[in-house]
Amino acid sequence: MTKKSKNPLRVLGLVFLTALLAIPYAVQSDYLFHLFILICVFGSLATAWNIVGGFAGQLSLGHAVFYGIGSYSAALLLARYGLSPWIGMLAGMLASAVVAVLVSWPTLRLRGPFFALASIAILEVIRLLVLHESDWTGGSSGVSLPLDIGLQWMVFREKGYSFALAYLFLCVTLLAAHGIRRSRFGFSLFAVREREDAARAVGIDVVRVRIAAAVASAMLASMIGTYYAVYLTYIDPDTTFSLALSIQMAMFALIGGLGTVLGPLVGAAVVMPVAELTRAWLGSYGNGLHGTIYGIILVAAVVLAPRGIVGSLQQWMDRRSATGPSSAGSAGSIGPDGGTSGRNGQEGMGGQRGGIPVLRAAGLRKSFGGLAATRDVSIELMRGEILGVIGPNGAGKTTLFNQLSGYIAPDEGTVQVLAGDGTWRKPRTACEFARCGVGRTFQIAQPFSGLSVLENVMLGAFMHTDDPVRARASAREILAVTDLAPHADKEARSLTIGGLKRLEIARALATRPSVLLLDEVMAGLNPADIDRAVALIRRVRDAGVSVLLIEHQMQATMALCDRIVVLDLGAVLTCGAPADVVRDERVVEAYLGKGFSHAESA
Amino acid sequence: MDIFIQLLINGILLGGAYAGLSVGLTLIFGVVRIVNFAHGEFLMIGMYATYLLVTQAGLNVYQSMLPVALLLFALGFGMQKLILQPIMNADPHMQIFATVGVSFTLMNVALLVFGANVVSTPNSVNAEPWSLAGLSILPGQVATLCVSLLGALALRIFLHRTFMGRALLAISQNRSAAALMGINIRFAYALAFGLGAACVGLVSATLTTQYPVFPTVGSYFVLVCFVVVVLGGLGSIAGSIAGAMIIGIVDSLAGFYVSTGLKEVVYFAIFILILAIRPAGLFGKDKGV
Numbered sequence: 001m002t003k004k005s006k007n008p009l010r011v012l013g014l015v016f017l018t019a020l021l022a023i024p025y026a027v028q029s030d031y032l033f034h035l036f037i038l039i040c041v042f043g044s045l046a047t048a049w050n051i052v053g054g055f056a057g058q059l060s061l062g063h064a065v066f067y068g069i070g071s072y073s074a075a076l077l078l079a080r081y082g083l084s085p086w087i088g089m090l091a092g093m094l095a096s097a098v099v100a101v102l103v104s105w106p107t108l109r110l111r112g113p114f115f116a117l118a119s120i121a122i123l124e125v126i127r128l129l130v131l132h133e134s135d136w137t138g139g140s141s142g143v144s145l146p147l148d149i150g151l152q153w154m155v156f157r158e159k160g161y162s163f164a165l166a167y168l169f170l171c172v173t174l175l176a177a178h179g180i181r182r183s184r185f186g187f188s189l190f191a192v193r194e195r196e197d198a199a200r201a202v203g204i205d206v207v208r209v210r211i212a213a214a215v216a217s218a219m220l221a222s223m224i225g226t227y228y229a230v231y232l233t234y235i236d237p238d239t240t241f242s243l244a245l246s247i248q249m250a251m252f253a254l255i256g257g258l259g260t261v262l263g264p265l266v267g268a269a270v271v272m273p274v275a276e277l278t279r280a281w282l283g284s285y286g287n288g289l290h291g292t293i294y295g296i297i298l299v300a301a302v303v304l305a306p307r308g309i310v311g312s313l314q315q316w317m318d319r320r321s322a323t324g325p326s327s328a329g330s331a332g333s334i335g336p337d338g339g340t341s342g343r344n345g346q347e348g349m350g351g352q353r354g355g356i357p358v359l360r361a362a363g364l365r366k367s368f369g370g371l372a373a374t375r376d377v378s379i380e381l382m383r384g385e386i387l388g389v390i391g392p393n394g395a396g397k398t399t400l401f402n403q404l405s406g407y408i409a410p411d412e413g414t415v416q417v418l419a420g421d422g423t424w425r426k427p428r429t430a431c432e433f434a435r436c437g438v439g440r441t442f443q444i445a446q447p448f449s450g451l452s453v454l455e456n457v458m459l460g461a462f463m464h465t466d467d468p469v470r471a472r473a474s475a476r477e478i479l480a481v482t483d484l485a486p487h488a489d490k491e492a493r494s495l496t497i498g499g500l501k502r503l504e505i506a507r508a509l510a511t512r513p514s515v516l517l518l519d520e521v522m523a524g525l526n527p528a529d530i531d532r533a534v535a536l537i538r539r540v541r542d543a544g545v546s547v548l549l550i551e552h553q554m555q556a557t558m559a560l561c562d563r564i565v566v567l568d569l570g571a572v573l574t575c576g577a578p579a580d581v582v583r584d585e586r587v588v589e590a591y592l593g594k595g596f597s598h599a600e601s602a
Numbered sequence: 603m604d605i606f607i608q609l610l611i612n613g614i615l616l617g618g619a620y621a622g623l624s625v626g627l628t629l630i631f632g633v634v635r636i637v638n639f640a641h642g643e644f645l646m647i648g649m650y651a652t653y654l655l656v657t658q659a660g661l662n663v664y665q666s667m668l669p670v671a672l673l674l675f676a677l678g679f680g681m682q683k684l685i686l687q688p689i690m691n692a693d694p695h696m697q698i699f700a701t702v703g704v705s706f707t708l709m710n711v712a713l714l715v716f717g718a719n720v721v722s723t724p725n726s727v728n729a730e731p732w733s734l735a736g737l738s739i740l741p742g743q744v745a746t747l748c749v750s751l752l753g754a755l756a757l758r759i760f761l762h763r764t765f766m767g768r769a770l771l772a773i774s775q776n777r778s779a780a781a782l783m784g785i786n787i788r789f790a791y792a793l794a795f796g797l798g799a800a801c802v803g804l805v806s807a808t809l810t811t812q813y814p815v816f817p818t819v820g821s822y823f824v825l826v827c828f829v830v831v832v833l834g835g836l837g838s839i840a841g842s843i844a845g846a847m848i849i850g851i852v853d854s855l856a857g858f859y860v861s862t863g864l865k866e867v868v869y870f871a872i873f874i875l876i877l878a879i880r881p882a883g884l885f886g887k888d889k890g891v
Contacts, residue, residue, distance in 0.1 A: 053695075057695070059695045059698055059699075061698075061702070105878075106874055106875070106877065106878030107874075107877070107878065109878075109881070110877060110881060111694075112694040112695065112698065113636075113637035113694070113698055114832075114877060114881060116637075116639075116698055117637065117828050117832065117873075117877070118873075118874055118877045118878075120825065120828075121825070121828075121829070121870045121873050121874050121877075122870075122874065124825060124866065124870050125866075125867050125870045125871065125874070128863065128864065128866050128867050128870075129864075129867060131863065132861070132863040132864055132867075243821065244706070247702055247706060250699070250702075251699075251703075254699055258695075287713055287714065287717065287718065288710040288711070288712070288713025288714035288817070289710070289714055290710075291706060291707075291709065291710030291713065292707055292710040292711050292714060294706060294707075294710070295703050295704070295705075295706035295707025295708070295709075295710055295711075296703075296707055298699065298702070298703035298706065298707075299685060299700060299703035299704060299707060301699075302689060302696050302699045302700045302703060303685060303688055303689060303700070306689070306692055306693070306696050
C-alpha cells in the first residue's frame, strides 16, 4: 500500500465522482436524475454501513434501523408539527446516535453470524414497535409528507436540485468515511477487526472504538434516511425498517469492496442501474426480476470476487507496483540509533538501573475451576533490569503474564505500575495497562495481517499521537531499530517467524513502554535470529525499558537476565541471579524430577 | 384455567412446527459452522413444491412429504457443494453474504414464477378440529408435531448409530481431527446441509395444511427459527426442540396476554437478551463469540 500505487486509483476515483455529477446534468432527463439520486442514496447508505461492516468488521443486517429513524423523525416532525426536515434530520441523527449506543452494548461481544442475527432481531423489534404504536407513527398506513417547495423543505420542482442535494449528502458521507479510514480511529477499527487482543496491547479501547464506529455509521445512515423520506414523500414501516434494504446496503458494500472508501458507492453505481433498468423495461411483468438479479450478483460476487471491485483493483495495482523496480519504499528510513535515542530522551530515564521497582505484583491468585494456576505470586520488576520468568510447562507462567498485562483479572492480589509521572497506578483492563506504559508481545505472534509491517507498528505509535504522519515517522524509527526497515511495506503475514516475533516487539516498543513483557519471543527461532533477538532486547533495556520475559530458550535467558524468577505449580519457587538459580536443587527437581537431582548429587 | 391450558397446547403444537425447521438449521450449523440465512427459503420452496404436487400430481399432502424432502436434500447438498464449499476457508462474513444472497435470489425467483399472491394448498385430508374435554386441537398441527419429533428422532439415531452419522458428530466436535481420521469433510458438509434441508422438506409439506404459501413466507419462520436455535444452543438438536417448545408457548401466551402485535417483540427481546448474556444458548456448550 505505497503512496505511489495509490495515486492512479485516486485519480480514477475523482474521475468517477465527477462523472457521477456531470452525466445527469449533461443528459437532463428526469428518469436519469431519479436513477442517479438512487445511486447517491444507496451509495451513501452502503458507505455508512461500511464503517461498521467493513472498517469494524461487524456484519450488521439491521442497518435499516438507523435509516428508518432518520426517515421517521423528519417525517413525523414535518407532518405533525410542520418543522423543517433539516431539523428532523438533526433530531434523527441524534436519536440514531443514542439508539446505536444502546444497541451496541448487548451486541458488542458478538461476532459474525451472531452479530448479524442480533442486528436483524433489533430491526424486527423496532419495526414491530413502530407498527404497533400507530397513534403517533401512523402504523402500517405510514406517513405522507406535505409538499412544501423550497430548500428549507428539501423539496424542489426541478429534479436537478434534488439530485444536487443527494450528491451533497453523498459527499458528506464519503468525506466522513475517508476521514475515518485515514485517521488513528480508522487504524484502530482495523486493528480491532483483525485481532482484538493485539489491539488492546497497543492501548486501543475496543469497546469505545466499536461504539464510536456504530454511532458514526448510524448518524450518516439516518441523515440519508431523512433525505430519501422527503424525496419519496411517503414512508411506511415495512419498506423503511426493512431487512431487504439492510441487505442491499451490505451487498453494495461487498460488491464494491468491503473496507474501502469508494467501494460501496461503486457497488451501488454498478448494480443499481442494471436492476433498475430491467425493472423499467419489464414493468410489472418482471416483478421480482430485479431482486433476482441482485441476489445472483451478490452470490457471484461472494464466490468470484470477495474483495469487491475496488478491492480487486487495489490488489491488482499493488501487485503491479510490487514487481516494478522502485517498490522498496524505504526512502525515509532513519539510522539505527536515531530511534532509540529519540525515545530515550523522551522517557528521560535511561541508564540508572536497579533499586527502584517499576512493576509490582502482590499476592496474585487465579484459579480456573479447580485448577490453581497462580497461587500467591508476588514479584517486582526493577527499573532497567531484565527479569526472566522460567518454570516447567504448566507452572503458571502465561497466566502470570496475562495478569501482569491485564488480559486476566486476578481473583486476589494487585498489580501496580509506576506511571510516567511517578505515581503508582492500578490499571484494570489490558488497554489501561498499555496506557500506563506496559507493552507486551504474544507467544503466538498476532500481526494485523491485512496491514503492512509499517502500519502494524503505526498502530502502536498511535497511542501517543493522533497524527498519522507522526505515527508513521516514529514507526519508521522503530522498524530501523528492530531490523524490519526493509520489510516496511510488505504485508505483515509475509514475514518469516523471526520477522513476526520482531514485529511483535516493534509494535510493543512503538507504544513507548516503560515496561516490556516478552512472551517467548525466542521460541522457534534459528540461532542467527536468537542472536539478533538477544542483541535487540539488550538495546531495548539500554534505552531505559525494563524487561520481563518468559522463555524456554535457557541459554539465551541465562545470558540476558539480571535476575530469574522460577515458577512451579503456580507459586514462586525461588528468585535470584541466573547462576544461583540453576544450581538450586529445587529448580532442578521441578524441571527434571526428584530422581535426577538425587542421581546427580550421588 | 381452561384458556390457559388451551394456550399451552397451542403453544406446544406451534412449537412442533418450529422444532422441525430448527433441527435442520442447527444440524447445518453444528457440522458446517454456517448459519443458513436461506433456511426460510428452503421452507418456502418445500411449500410450493407440496402445492404443485397436490394440485398437479394429485398426491395428498402427506404423500408429498417424501418427494419434497428428497428435492430439498438435493437443493441443500447442491448449495453446499457449489456455492459454499469454494468459500469455506474465506472470511466468515463471506459465508453469511452467500447464504443471504441465496435467500434473496430464491425469494425473488418465487416472486417471478408464482407472483406475490398467497396460495393455499387444497387439503384432501380431514382438517376438522378435534374437541377433547372442551379443548380444540387441529389434526394438521398434531401431524406437524409428530413429523418434527419423528424426524428429530430419526436424525438422532442416524447420528449416533451409523458410521456416517458419527462422522458428522466427529466433525462438529473437531474439524481437523476428524479430517485426520480419514473422514471426507467435503462430502460430510454437503450431506449435513442436505439433511438439514430435508428436515425442512418434511415439515414444510405438513405445514401447507395450516399456512398458505407466498414468496416471503420463509422470512417469517426463519427469524423465529434463529431465535429457537440460539435459545437451544446452536448445534444442539435436543436444545432446539426444547427451544422450539419454549418459543411456541411464549408466542401463544404473549399473543393472548400481551398483544398479538407484540408477541414477536417479546421473543425477539428474549433472543437479544440470550445473545447478550449467554450466547451459547440455554442448553449449548459452544460460545457464540
